Amino acid sequence: MNLKFAKSGKTMIYKIIKMTVMSQKDLILNPKNWSRIATLWQRLQQSFRLMVGVPDYQTYVEHMRKHHPDLEAMDPKTFYRHCVDSRYPSAGGGMKKCPC
Numbered sequence: 349m350n351l352k353f354a355k356s357g358k359t360m361i362y363k364i365i366k367m368t369v370m371s372q373k374d375l376i377l378n379p380k381n382w383s384r385i386a387t388l389w390q391r392l393q394q395s396f397r398l399m400v401g402v403p404d405y406q407t408y409v410e411h412m413r414k415h416h417p418d419l420e421a422m423d424p425k426t427f428y429r430h431c432v433d434s435r436y437p438s439a440g441g442g443m444k445k446c447p448c
Contacts, residue, residue, distance in 0.1 A: 401435045402428060 375381055394404045405424050412421040422430065 402431045 369376060376385065394407075397404060405427050408427060409421050412419060421427075
């Protein structure tokens with residue numbers, strides 16, 4: 349099995365990010381755009397978490413405030429543990445989904 353792309357994938361992503369940053373250097377370094385960059389970074393983090401099956405904590409907290417004001421929301425550590433346990437159940441000895 350040839351995995352040349354998988355081995356060089358990390359390098360390729362790095363090169364794409366570097367090329368993008370270098371081409372947009374004056375936009376990125378402009379203080380007016382820093383809030384937009386921060387928002388973009390937060391949305392990228394949220395997207396990556398959703399790709400691996402971990403919902404966004406802030407969305408969960410907003411949902412709990414809006415729809416369940418009488419219940420207390422889980423803290424972030426408990427929330428992520430709940431998400432991982434829901435995705436990869438190991439109770440009862442039978443794992444339904446592989447974590448790798």
